[in-house]
Amino acid sequence: MSSKEWPLWEVFIRSKQGLSHKHVGSLRAADAQMAIDNARDVYTRRSEGISIWVIESKLVTASDPDESAELFEPADSKIYRHPTFYNVPDGISHM
C-alpha cells in the first residue's frame, strides 16, 4: 500500500479577540487547509478558539536547549533593565 504519511503541523489558537495565538499542540494533515479543518475538530470542540494558525512542524526553527545558558545569559546580567534596579526617593509617587 502506498503510504506517504501526512506531514505534522503545529497548531496555534487565538482564544478570543485581543489575545495572541498560542501553541496548543500538533496534528497530521495532508495540507494546510486540512490541518485547519482538523485543528477545528481536535482543538476547538468547546469554543476554545476564534482563529487558528497552522504551520508545518519542519518549518519551525528552535533554539538549542544545550545552548540556552549562553543564549540567555546576556539578559540575566543586565538587571538595570528592570525598574526595581532604581531607587526612588520616599515621597515620590506616580513613578
Next chain:
Amino acid sequence: MSTKNIEELEKEFQAKIDADIKIEPNDWMPEAYRKTLMRQISQHAHSEIVGMLPEGNWITRAPSLKRKAVLLAKVQDEAGHGLYLYSAAETLGLDRESSIDDLHSGKAKYSSIFNYPTLSWADMGTIGWLVDGAAIMNQVPLCRCSYGPYARAMVRVCKEESFHQRQGFEIVSLLANGTPEQKQMVQDSLNRFWWPSLMMFGPNDDNSPNSAQSVKWKIKRMSNDELRQQFIDVTVPQAEMVGLTIPDKDLKWNEATGHYDFGAINWEEFNQVIQGNGPCNKDRIDARRNAKENGAWVREAANAFAEKRKKKELTH
C-alpha cells in the same frame, strides 16, 4: 555541543526532575526515560482510540436524540484524546504509523477494560461512571507528570473527562430509579463492569516492577494500589446513593484505616485479557485494522488532492 559525560547529564536531569522543572522535547533525557514515556503514552493513545469501539456500538441505538448527541460528543472526545496523545508521543521520536501497526499486530497493549462487551444500554452509563471515573483517577496525577507535552495533553483530557463521567452517572441514576427492569439492567451492568474497572489501575504494587523508577522520574505520582483504593473509596458511596449494590461480598468500611476493605481481584482474568484472550480482543483489533485498511483510499486521495493544489498554487 555538550561535552558532558552521561553521568553528569543524568545527574543534571534528575536534579531538574527533583526541582519540578518540566522536561521538554529537545532537552537531553536518558534513553530509558524516553522509552518508558513512548511506551506509556502510545499505550494510552491506543486505549483512547480502541475505547471508542465499545461505546460506538450503541450510538445508533441510543434511546433518544439527546442521548445519541451526548454519546457522539463523548466518543468524538475520545478520538481527540487519542490524537493529543499520539502527538505527545511523536515529540519523543515515536513513529505514529509503526506504533499503530504495533497495535494492530498485537505487539502494543491498550487498556484491558475495552475488551469487554457492551451488552445493554446501561453499559453506556456504567462505562462513563466507572471507566471514565477510573481514567480520571489515573489521569489527574499525570497532569503533573515531568514530561511537558504529556502533562499538557493530560490537562486538556482531564477537562473533557468530567463531562464523560457525569453523563454516565446520569444514565446510571436514571435507570436505577426507573422501572424494576431498568434497575435490574443497570445492576447487571455494574456486576459486569465493577471488577474489570478495578483492574484498570494495573497489577498490585508488589507486581509492578517498573513503578519505582517511574515515580523517581515523576512520570507516575501515585501507585496502582493507592489509586485503586481512592477510586473505591469515592465510588462506593455513589453506588449506595442510587441504591445499587457493589458485587463484592468482602466490601466493608474499615473505621481504623479510613478506607474500604475489598475482596480479592482475579488477576488470572486480568492476565488473560492483557495477553489477548479477553471476550472482545479479536473484535477490537479487527475493527481497528479494517478501519485502517478501508480508509487507505481516503488518505491517498487526500495526498493526491494536496499535491494537485500545491501544483496549482505554483503555476499562479
